Amino acid sequence: MQPESAGVISLSSLGQATGFYHLVLAAPQIAKESSPGQFVMIRCADEQTLDPLLLRPLNIFRFHPAEGRIEIIFRVVGRGTAWLARRKPGDSLSLLGPLGNGFSSLEKYRRLLLFAGGTGMPALFSLVEEERKVGSPLGSPTGAPRGGHNREFTLFYGARTKDELVFLDLWQAAGVTVYTATDDGSAGFHGTVTKAAAGFLPGNYDFYCACGPRPMLRTVQEMMAGYGIPGELCLEEAMACGVGACLGCVCETVHGYRRVCTDGPVFPAGEVKFS
Amino acid sequence: MQPESAGVISLSSLGQATGFYHLVLAAPQIAKESSPGQFVMIRCADEQTLDPLLLRPLNIFRFHPAEGRIEIIFRVVGRGTAWLARRKPGDSLSLLGPLGNGFSSLEKYRRLLLFAGGTGMPALFSLVEEERKVGSPLGSPTGAPRGGHNREFTLFYGARTKDELVFLDLWQAAGVTVYTATDDGSAGFHGTVTKAAAGFLPGNYDFYCACGPRPMLRTVQEMMAGYGIPGELCLEEAMACGVGACLGCVCETVHGYRRVCTDGPVFPAGEVKFS
Amino acid sequence: MTTTPSLETKVGRVTLKNPVLVASGTFGFACEYEKLFPISALGGVMVTGLTLEPRAGNPPPRLAETPAGLLNSIGLQNPGVHRFIKEELPRLRDLGTEIIVNISGFTPEEYGRLAEILDKEPGLAALEVNISCPNVKEGGMTFGVLPESAAAVTRLVRQNTSLPLWVKLSPNVTDIVAIAQAVVDAGADALSLINTLSGMAIDPDKRRPVLGNIFGGLSGPAVKPVALRMIWQVYQEVPVPLVGMGGITNYRDALEFIMAGTTAVAVGTGLFLDPLSPLKIIEGLQDFLAKHEEETITNLIGAAHNSEKEMRGEKRE
Amino acid sequence: MTTTPSLETKVGRVTLKNPVLVASGTFGFACEYEKLFPISALGGVMVTGLTLEPRAGNPPPRLAETPAGLLNSIGLQNPGVHRFIKEELPRLRDLGTEIIVNISGFTPEEYGRLAEILDKEPGLAALEVNISCPNVKEGGMTFGVLPESAAAVTRLVRQNTSLPLWVKLSPNVTDIVAIAQAVVDAGADALSLINTLSGMAIDPDKRRPVLGNIFGGLSGPAVKPVALRMIWQVYQEVPVPLVGMGGITNYRDALEFIMAGTTAVAVGTGLFLDPLSPLKIIEGLQDFLAKHEEETITNLIGAAHNSEKEMRGEKRE
Ligand SMILES: Cc1cc2nc3c(=O)[nH]c(=O)nc-3n(C[C@H](O)[C@H](O)[C@H](O)COP(=O)(O)OP(=O)(O)OC[C@H]3O[C@@H](n4cnc5c(N)ncnc54)[C@H](O)[C@@H]3O)c2cc1C
Ligand SMILES: Cc1cc2nc3c(=O)[nH]c(=O)nc-3n(C[C@H](O)[C@H](O)[C@H](O)COP(=O)(O)OP(=O)(O)OC[C@H]3O[C@@H](n4cnc5c(N)ncnc54)[C@H](O)[C@@H]3O)c2cc1C
Ligand SMILES: Cc1cc2nc3c(=O)[nH]c(=O)nc-3n(C[C@H](O)[C@H](O)[C@H](O)COP(=O)(O)O)c2cc1C
Ligand SMILES: Cc1cc2nc3c(=O)[nH]c(=O)nc-3n(C[C@H](O)[C@H](O)[C@H](O)COP(=O)(O)O)c2cc1C
């Protein structure tokens, strides 16, 4: 974890209507240290302006230690992300990372269920890609899974509309069985990911990982608890320091308030309390 | 006077070391209404940021009603001007203008003395160019003066160093006799414009106009008062509204506090009190 | 919903066509902005602070930009109430919007006298009593920082006019609710808040204060959280209409104030970022109401307090 | 000038290698930032506010970004003084910088007890007494807003320790000088100012306050003008060293505070923009001194007051 000045390698819109962007950065140190489920904080403002003040936390979608690159998917929701969407290749950004406590090792599990909602997708992809990387020299999941393990992943991926279901090809290339759901029914199941998943459950799953909006996580948590399947949730909370110092980003857990930025963002599902 | 969204036509550095830039804007309404000595206010910050908060006042260097363009020369001194220097052709800027009370008519005078210091030059050039435009269809001062009048201008132009003496060719093209002075002696007289001018005075001058830093204006005012030559001073003061409403930009005059933005920025030299 | 939502709002006896005013001291006597947009589109104009006698104001520099804020030390430069009545008021009456006259005095009697003089003038919607002036009798602390002096000023003004009284509170106090309660008890019909926070800036190169007057009043987006907190507190304890200001630059800011409890809002420093911002705010409020199928802006006044009541289990039936 | 300028400064009995500290509550117990830079480069560390018993803090959300500012409602989450001493203090002692322990209580006795406990611990440079806590006995108003309660707390702490006492003042008061004077009379060796301004934010879409606790403390660049004004006023009236904080993000901000009268400064919210900012500030101060041929930073303390004296004709001989 350190501050790193990162160069923008590419920035592309994933469809005007979606507000989603795909950002590729040269950040060798961060790329080297990253693990799935970690995030970076990016200063999304001109150097000399004091507004917006805080760095923006964004999950690491992919990290490539050999190439010294990381990739991010973000959606424009406010002025920070709008500023970020205006960057150009060659611009440099102030980053802090990698931050947080990512997903724990999947070693013990064979059949995994993933729940992704909107911009919660990137964190889960990093998990799968890292898994599939093992044994692959380049690490890009092209073609069938080449990982040393024969873990099976099933993804339930929800978004508001078809166009917001991004990088489905990468998921497929990683050998993940993907079920989609959209709020407007424009692709896959018409409804929430949890409703979409309900038909397939309990299935034969050992573990699950979920990342997405709070209401989704809460429903997933409830549902999976009902089936007795353990899992992990990747949370979001407004952040200031990102390193565990300010105690601003806490969420409620069975152990009391815990810091999303350092104790999380990934927590054992059973520990998180949604109030 | 109105808000106008202006397109950047070109922005060029006038020498890295100087921090001076030349900005050409498409601003048809402002170009149409401008008169010499007026200024615009430009929002020098991303649309969604609130810092820096205020618009930046900048003098109009040249205005071209027929082409719908205005030109500005500015120096990077802080974050607003630094932001402005990063604009690209095609960007659009929020302007308010033209503002202020420019130079009064020169009709009565034949031999004029001009004193420009640093970024005070643009305001004076607009005055000369407007004068020279009369009778010229395009209004660009190419070659000898083509104005209907045979007014004579002598300019004393001071800067910190040679490279900051910008657009001397335009002045010469406008048929102005130019004497330069630099603080470091790298061009022209080694010292201030006022000291440079002292050798030529009182001369046969009817009137003078001066624009530049406060200490320069004060010395010019004193010196010219000594010779009994009347003139006008173009002032700067921190501004908020730019339209005369907030009373924030006042300077001291023999008539009490007057607003630089609307009562000025050009004042009869005899009225200004430097404390 | 088929009818267009209504922006009309009532600050006590004063009906405003919409809740967006412009704040005293930032809009002059309206003539400057007349060239930029139709003033009649505004809910009202709070004119620059007037005193009994003309005042030259403070020495320049009078402005300092701060992070997302502005310090000013204008010092109440104004032509005095008499010239105002002669030279400005006739024009103001014809603007087609409500005119609220902001008054300041250096003794309670001056406030009273100003009220008496303005009471005779037709066409005023209300007096806004600026109690952030230094109390020269009591050694310079402003009237607005002690409940007793704030009430004394209000009482004297009340005795001298039947015009609606909006007392404008200073935020530079330990207990805003105590002051608010005191001036309401003394006859205020409504409260304006907040005036500027006392602040300063230093120029490290010159090694001296930026402002000629050393101290100035901080306004603009920087102070918005403080304004909202004070409005929230006063709304909970003091049952009069509130007019909110302090850092409003867009319709979402205006909504924050209204939901915190104000019946109307005023844009001050926001004008300097964008002189058309009051019009854009009016438009933004209109669109927000339409989008959320609210019939009237008055439904939103204090709306953010409901969630608190709900959290405390005091759900409204 | 050939020698490098000195940044050493003395807050009363406490010698700091340079005047740049980190503010309480923003730096945890230093372990988080240890990975990012050598803590020993700092003038000192003000550790997160401690209470007698462990505290869970306020419900989330605890943060809201505001224009150039930050609202927080952490609510003093901390492990309590005993666990601090056992688990954190040994490591802190070895950081190679001055450790200032920030303490908070809900009764004057709690403050006294904290002082008594910490007095026995070696390796502390000073206690910073945070009097911005709600006074539970007196109905929730914070100790820091009334001279009497502020003095009472200070006196009890003074009686229980011989450590240097820095009392940290709340800016949410009418008369900061009165509070400053009261705590100095009660035994404070130095004053820290300012703590956060009370504020709030509302989410207009959700129609409710952003913070779980409704109110929060405003920090960051937005509050800098208020901090400077209070420091200026206290410096003029109360003859003790001041430690300044409130919106410092770069060396020029630090210079503003020092020239307004502080002997040292602390960076809080500025860390969140750039965790290395304290180091950059130290460097910037060093360069400024060199450029202006000042031998020591202490020459600049209160320097901006000289211009005022000059303006008043009180030129120093
Ligand atoms: C650990 C973590 C990982 C994240 N990963 C991603 C990611 O991979 N891709 C992505 O698009 N987004 C991600 N987010 C959310 C992202 O941080 C916010 O969308 C961003 O900070 C908004 O900044 P803004 O200036 O554009 O919006 P603002 O103008 O600040 O706010 C716009 C809206 O977003 C909300 N918001 C602001 N900050 C946050 C925040 N920190 N978390 C959640 N909501 C916020 C506000 O309440 C407001 O409604 C992540 C957040 C966290 C905490
Ligand atoms: C009527 C008028 C016409 C002007 N015309 C020109 C011009 O043609 N070309 C040009 O380069 N500059 C001109 N200026 C000065 C220009 O406005 C400032 O340089 C600019 O506002 C600085 O903004 P900034 O954000 O870059 O600097 P800031 O970060 O705001 O400040 C940097 C430094 O500039 C000083 N400063 C800030 N605002 C002003 C101001 N309004 N006036 C004077 N000093 C200021 C500050 O005190 C500080 O020392 C003019 C100013 C006025 C009032
Ligand atoms: C330049 C300026 C002048 C002001 N003059 C007055 C005044 O004369 N009377 C008054 O009551 N308030 C005055 N104010 C305070 C504003 O009316 C308003 O209360 C304050 O600025 C907060 O709102 P804002 O952040 O939208 O500007 C002035 C503010 C500014 C910026
Ligand atoms: C997240 C956060 C937590 C804080 N916790 C404390 C605290 O425990 N004790 C205290 O005295 N001040 C606390 N403060 C106040 C800071 O120490 C500092 O006084 C204030 O933030 C102003 O400085 P700044 O603008 O540099 O942050 C806290 C501030 C923040 C932002």
Ligand code: FES
């Ligand atoms: S953001 Fe500061 S502790 Fe998590």
Ligand code: FES
């Ligand atoms: S800048 Fe407002 S009156 Fe001149």
